[in-house]
Amino acid sequence: MPQLIQRTELKSFYYTPVHCPFCGERVMGADPVDETRITACPHTLFIAHDTAFEYRSTRLDANLQLEGLSEREVEARWRADKQGIDGFTDKVRLADAIKVAAYAPAPSAYGSYYGFAPTE
Template sequence: MPQLIQRTELKTFYYTPVHCPFCGVRVMGADPVDETRITACPHTLFIAHDTAFEYRSARLDNHLALDGMSEQQVEARWQDDARGIDGFTDTISLPDAIKVAAYAPAPSAYGSYYGFAPIE
């Protein structure tokens, strides 16, 4: 069985900017004028939150057999997982893939998820 994505969780410093562990690119909030702008490097597999994917690479879509699906079909697929988008992205099995999960503290149950993998 292939190894599943490695994961690390940010709970105290959940607001810390996330950088690609392979090339160092800041993937969220990289633009000082627009902190919400996503900057995906070639290693970025996905950027997601509990409510939706913000970014999905073609490599991720291919790996999870999402290519050719509408956004509604993709959403239905991860919503079918009892663990939501967090659990759905835990099923990635690309070699040496890494996931950063950042959780805002209670009472917010909000999570953000960033996935990366070396380029083959």
């Protein structure tokens, strides 16, 4: 069975742009006109925050058995997990997958999560 995703937490760099560790593509905030635009590269597994997925790749859906589910069903799935999107995405099993977690400054502590894995 492939290893669990490796989780890396950025301590104080919520506003640091996140780039794919495999190709260097900036996956969010690269568009100066629309900083919320997602520019997922082929290695991006998911982009999420504490209340929703912003982006899910087909590899993520296959890995976490989310294929064919509606957005509402996906949300019910991770909420049922009781560990939030952060805990839910910790269950990804893919060789050399990496997850970056970044938090807004306290007291909000709002989290953003980025998952990447090499392409086969």
